[in-house]
Amino acid sequence: MEWLRRFMYGRYGGDNLSKALLVLSFILLMITNLLPRALIGLELIAYIPTLVCVYRIFSRNIYKRQQENYKYLRIRNSAIVWFRRKMNITKDLKTHKYFTCPNCRQKLRVPRKQGKISVTCPKCKNSFKGKS
Ligand SMILES: [Zn+2]
Incomplete structure (x- = not known):
């Protein structure tokens, strides 16, 4: 594993955004599998996030990759907050009513x-x- 360590030296490696890109690829593959045969070329689109993920892992521009990851985490966190708020309102609907x-x-x-x-x-x- 020494060669891998040496190879990865100075490269960015994995992060949350890379993980999310892999998950996105997987979801896209599932979706494109359901499509009719005539649209088979669309399958290639599903691999684009994986390619981006691999590019990011081996990238030497660590600062830029970190900025991308921060941006992704900010968007993800605000999505989680939004979703939780919606869930709370749904739970709350039995006891409270919302007016605008x-x-x-x-x-x-x-x-x-x-x-x-x-x-x-x-x-x-x-x-x-x-x-x-
Ligand atoms: Zn008012």
Whole structure:
């Protein structure tokens, strides 16, 4: 394994983005497998993320690869936050109702089973009626 260590010296190696690219390739392969035979050329597209992944692993431009990985992690984290927020709202729907202020589009959360209520937006003080 000494030759591998020497070969990899000064090269970037694997990271989260490379892993994600492999997963993406795998998913694309699964999808293209379901396509009709006539579209078989599309399979090649599925290998593009793998090629990018291999290129990144052996790249000597470590700084640039790190920047790409940071960018990817930022996007991934905001996607996770967005998804969690959506999940929380879904869980919350049994006990709370969400209104959107007709004036400023602010999202408002109100406990359920209170009948007809008057909601006042904390942001713009606009008042509107709703059914909880
Ligand atoms: Zn408002």
